[in-house]
Amino acid sequence: MYYSIGQVAAKTGLTVHTLRYYEKEGLLPFVRKSSSGLRMFSDNDLGWLSMIECLKETGMPLKGIKQYIDWFREGDSTLPQRLEMFKQQEVKVLAQIALFEKYLQKIRYKVNLYEEAVKKIHS
Numbered sequence: 001m002y003y004s005i006g007q008v009a010a011k012t013g014l015t016v017h018t019l020r021y022y023e024k025e026g027l028l029p030f031v032r033k034s035s036s037g038l039r040m041f042s043d044n045d046l047g048w049l050s051m052i053e054c055l056k057e058t059g060m061p062l063k064g065i066k067q068y069i070d071w072f073r074e075g076d077s078t079l080p081q082r083l084e085m086f087k088q089q090e091v092k093v094l095a096q097i098a099l100f101e102k103y104l105q106k107i108r109y110k111v112n113l114y115e116e117a118v119k120k121i122h123s
Contacts, residue, residue, distance in 0.1 A: 002032075002040040012049055019049075026066050027052055029073065058093045 009016045022028050023039070030048065032040045048069075055065050068085055071078035 002042055003046070005039045005041070008041045008046065008049070011046065012053070014049065014053070022049075022052065025062055027062065027069060029069065055089065058089060058096070060089055 003011065005016050005019055008014070008019060019028070019039075023031060028045065028048065030042075031045050032042070034040055052065055055068070056062070064085070068082060071082050071085075
């Protein structure tokens with residue numbers, strides 16, 4: 001099954017502009033075009049978009065994502081590079097998680113503090 005760019009935007013929450021930008025930057029080399037030039041996204045392309053968003057949202061620059069896609073297209077000879085890339089990204093994500101856990105503790109402390117203060121006001 002194929003989806004139009006508008007359908008993909010609706011399914012993913014990405015804008016049509018973003019999808020076109022990703023294509024221009026070489027992040028969507030697998031997307032086919034109809035004889036009239038319309039983009040035809042497959043379920044596999046949706047999977048790629050999901051991975052692109054995952055990497056982007058965890059701080060990988062588009063240049064790094066493009067490198068990953070290029071390595072993927074080159075085949076199994078680039079498996080060691082891809083493994084190393086994902087190991088490095090894992091370290092970055094774990095550091096982000098640790099930082100957010102620290103922030104969450106501070107926020108929870110304030111929530112508890114203000115809940116107690118509100119209880120005292122209403123007692």
